[in-house]
Amino acid sequence: MSAGASDMAPSGPRGPGWRMRLTPWLLMSPALLIAIAFFGLPIAFMGRMSFNEHVDQRFYVPGFTFDNYAAMLTDPTFSAALWTTMRLALISSIVTVAIGYVFAMLVWLKPKRWRLAFIALALCPLLISEISIIFGWWMFFPKNGLLSYALVSSGLITDKISLMYTEFAAFVGLTYVTLPFCFFILLSIFDGIDKKVLEASADLGGSPVRTFYEVLLPLTKGGIAASFAQSFIWAVGTYATPSALGPDTLWTIGYLIQEQMLGKHNWPRAAAFSIVLTSGVAVVMMIIRMLASKRTALNG
Amino acid sequence: MADTNALELDGLRRAFGGVVAVDNVSVDVRRGEFVTLLGPSGSGKTSTLRLIGGFERPDAGAIRINGSRVDHLPAYQRDTTTIFQTGALFPHKTVAENVAYGLRMRGVAKADIAPRVRQALEVVRLSGYEERYPAQLSGGQKQRVALARSMVVRPTILLFDEPLSALDLSLRLQLRAEIRRLHDEIGFSAIYVTHDQGEAMAMSSRVAVMRSGRIEQIDRPEKVFAEPASEFVYTFIGESCCLRAQVSAGAAADSAGAPLELRLAQPLGEGAWRIYIRPSRLHLGRADMPNGLKARLDFTEFLGDVHRYHFKAGKLELFVDHPGAVVHKPGDAVDIGWQTADMVAYQ
Numbered sequence A: 001m002s003a004g005a006s007d008m009a010p011s012g013p014r015g016p017g018w019r020m021r022l023t024p025w026l027l028m029s030p031a032l033l034i035a036i037a038f039f040g041l042p043i044a045f046m047g048r049m050s051f052n053e054h055v056d057q058r059f060y061v062p063g064f065t066f067d068n069y070a071a072m073l074t075d076p077t078f079s080a081a082l083w084t085t086m087r088l089a090l091i092s093s094i095v096t097v098a099i100g101y102v103f104a105m106l107v108w109l110k111p112k113r114w115r116l117a118f119i120a121l122a123l124c125p126l127l128i129s130e131i132s133i134i135f136g137w138w139m140f141f142p143k144n145g146l147l148s149y150a151l152v153s154s155g156l157i158t159d160k161i162s163l164m165y166t167e168f169a170a171f172v173g174l175t176y177v178t179l180p181f182c183f184f185i186l187l188s189i190f191d192g193i194d195k196k197v198l199e200a201s202a203d204l205g206g207s208p209v210r211t212f213y214e215v216l217l218p219l220t221k222g223g224i225a226a227s228f229a230q231s232f233i234w235a236v237g238t239y240a241t242p243s244a245l246g247p248d249t250l251w252t253i254g255y256l257i258q259e260q261m262l263g264k265h266n267w268p269r270a271a272a273f274s275i276v277l278t279s280g281v282a283v284v285m286m287i288i289r290m291l292a293s294k295r296t297a298l299n300g
Numbered sequence B: 001m002a003d004t005n006a007l008e009l010d011g012l013r014r015a016f017g018g019v020v021a022v023d024n025v026s027v028d029v030r031r032g033e034f035v036t037l038l039g040p041s042g043s044g045k046t047s048t049l050r051l052i053g054g055f056e057r058p059d060a061g062a063i064r065i066n067g068s069r070v071d072h073l074p075a076y077q078r079d080t081t082t083i084f085q086t087g088a089l090f091p092h093k094t095v096a097e098n099v100a101y102g103l104r105m106r107g108v109a110k111a112d113i114a115p116r117v118r119q120a121l122e123v124v125r126l127s128g129y130e131e132r133y134p135a136q137l138s139g140g141q142k143q144r145v146a147l148a149r150s151m152v153v154r155p156t157i158l159l160f161d162e163p164l165s166a167l168d169l170s171l172r173l174q175l176r177a178e179i180r181r182l183h184d185e186i187g188f189s190a191i192y193v194t195h196d197q198g199e200a201m202a203m204s205s206r207v208a209v210m211r212s213g214r215i216e217q218i219d220r221p222e223k224v225f226a227e228p229a230s231e232f233v234y235t236f237i238g239e240s241c242c243l244r245a246q247v248s249a250g251a252a253a254d255s256a257g258a259p260l261e262l263r264l265a266q267p268l269g270e271g272a273w274r275i276y277i278r279p280s281r282l283h284l285g286r287a288d289m290p291n292g293l294k295a296r297l298d299f300t301e302f303l304g305d306v307h308r309y310h311f312k313a314g315k316l317e318l319f320v321d322h323p324g325a326v327v328h329k330p331g332d333a334v335d336i337g338w339q340t341a342d343m344v345a346y347q
Helices: A014-049 A067-074 A076-109 A112-127 A130-140 A146-153 A167-191 A196-203 A208-237 A240-245 A253-263 A267-291 A294-299 B045-053 B095-105 B110-123 B139-151 B169-186 B197-203 B221-226 B231-236
Strands: B007-016 B019-029 B034-038 B060-065 B080-083 B157-161 B190-194 B206-211 B214-219 B241-248 B251-253 B271-277 B291-302 B307-313 B316-322 B333-338 B343-346
Touching (some): A014 A267, A067 A267, A076 A112, A076 A167, A076 A208, A076 A253, A076 A267, A112 A167, A130 A146, A167 A208, A167 A240, A196 A208, A196 B080, A208 A253, A208 A267, A240 A253, A253 A267, B019 B045, B019 B060, B019 B190, B034 B197, B045 B080, B045 B157, B045 B190, B095 B139, B110 B139, B139 B169, B169 B197, B190 B197, B197 B221, B206 B231, B214 B221, B214 B231, B231 B271, B231 B343, B241 B316, B291 B316, B307 B333
Parallel strands (some): B034 B206, B080 B157, B157 B190
Antiparallel strands (some): B007 B019, B007 B060, B206 B214, B241 B251, B241 B271, B271 B343, B291 B307, B307 B316
């Protein structure tokens, strides 16, 4: 994959060398065009929007100001929301990856006949819209909800409790939504591993725990990074689940953007928030990619 | 310790669902012995190996390594190492790290690991490949790393699970000779599973021929070839022609009832017989030999050292390997003769 144009180009005179250098770009051009049209342009528009000015009764007026970015530095609501979002996304992603890892490993290790049932189970949340899932949790967490009834009738607690509108409910909701993505990413990584290496490790004297740390974990490192990134991006960006299940004070950046956009009709401010959020996610992605070593890239 | 066997299998049995994969298998492997389990696929040879390695648990019977019972121990606590069919190298570890793995797991002192790894790679002729990853090796090199990785821990018994069957022919022959050389030099004890009788004959101290989970015969390769204990062993080891003859009132007929011109020095009793002879022990144009059959030449094949003559006699088909130029034409009726000692007959 790293074989660039210069590696392939013969060291001959100008003419063919130029063509060789152009070929990879020409081959990439359809994909590049799509990426620019569908991802590059919207972000460019959003970037431009974030420098516009805002007056009452108008979404925006064209202009060039850094006010929207400056507001973020001075506004305690924004920094609090940034912190809340990161914390929520980080914890729920770690929990999601942990659960998804165990789940994917079991599906990989169990006999084939279990596989389809597990996969169907993991697909279920993907078939339902986020809003429907939220309604589901509304029947699960409140005082008269399923959870409360289950805990009381099993004798674990004596009084009905409500976990609705708590940070815990927001965590559970986020984890539930991102779990299937993590599961499928990790399962595809596990499926690429020859199960015989586990036997080889045991055969050479590696206990199950050492086999996990020496063989399985290094071989799935890339998958852990990818599924963590997937889950983190989703958790950072989504606003419906945390704001519908969490407490009123749980202000995430997603919620703030929504509020600026739909509530206060301040498009430039919403765009500036979004740019910061997008850049933050990009930085996290780059860190994750750097942490996932080259060795994993080489041996997949 | 010197007088105990490296490995003893005593009445091993393992069933999967209703299928008995390993049925009352008993084998002793003496120290330094190279025993091959030979059989067609599904004969239980790999299942037997997996029982020894600890990847499956026996339903009944005992496994003893160095005289002590191990069948309750998990794989990682048994003094065996396996060379897998696919190598099963750790793809994220270098060659040196792969070979060092077993030493590290067994708690060998750090200072001793590097020289032992170096020596093991020297033995399999892969010095200089320490820092490569498995993905950068050819199939034969991978298997040699697997061999080094398993041998370096000096287990009581090495287990080979068809390690050469995924390689092409010339590499197979080369590695086969190399494993043989290592065995002669180092004198490890081994169980080698294969369906390739050539491998079994070339490498083994003793061959155990397996069929449907049972051992049909276990003996030195020469003995198994010369004196097969059963019809199955006879047909599985080496090539053979099978003459199916119906004998009644002293006359032989083929399966359709057409009479055969079959002469036998020792007449067979009434009934359906299967007479086996090796194609190299059949002689062309020899009506003077104690046993004989008149058959019609169908076609010939050139095999290099010999021509293979395919004959038909009624419903019977047989072939004869004969050196020298082809003298018969298709359609010719030819006398085929053989010595009484070269044939076996089963009813």
